[in-house]
Amino acid sequence: MRRRRPLIHPTPEEDAAITAAALSDPDNPPLTDEELEQMRPARDVMPRELFEKLTGTKAVFVADEVVAHFKEKFGPDWEEEMRDVLRAATERKDEAAE
Numbered sequence: 001m002r003r004r005r006p007l008i009h010p011t012p013e014e015d016a017a018i019t020a021a022a023l024s025d026p027d028n029p030p031l032t033d034e035e036l037e038q039m040r041p042a043r044d045v046m047p048r049e050l051f052e053k054l055t056g057t058k059a060v061f062v063a064d065e066v067v068a069h070f071k072e073k074f075g076p077d078w079e080e081e082m083r084d085v086l087r088a089a090t091e092r093k094d095e096a097a098e
Helices: 013-022 033-038 048-055 063-098
Strands: none
Touching: none
């Protein structure tokens, strides 16, 4: 299973420099807290077909109890673990067909 890389947080000095640079750009000001609150994942707001084409993924509808099981067992990495399980099942099926 692939693990996400740990986040590297900027130091307070780096953060201040980044914020100052962003505030000095009149064409691209930082987002406000209200704007950030309104943001939604692309998969939630784009037409499904376009999102799938752009990301090379497909939406799959999975029973709530299956999702709950993966979330409980694998925590924040549950989606990646589910993909790994599906990949492994595909490989086993291909091997059995040979």
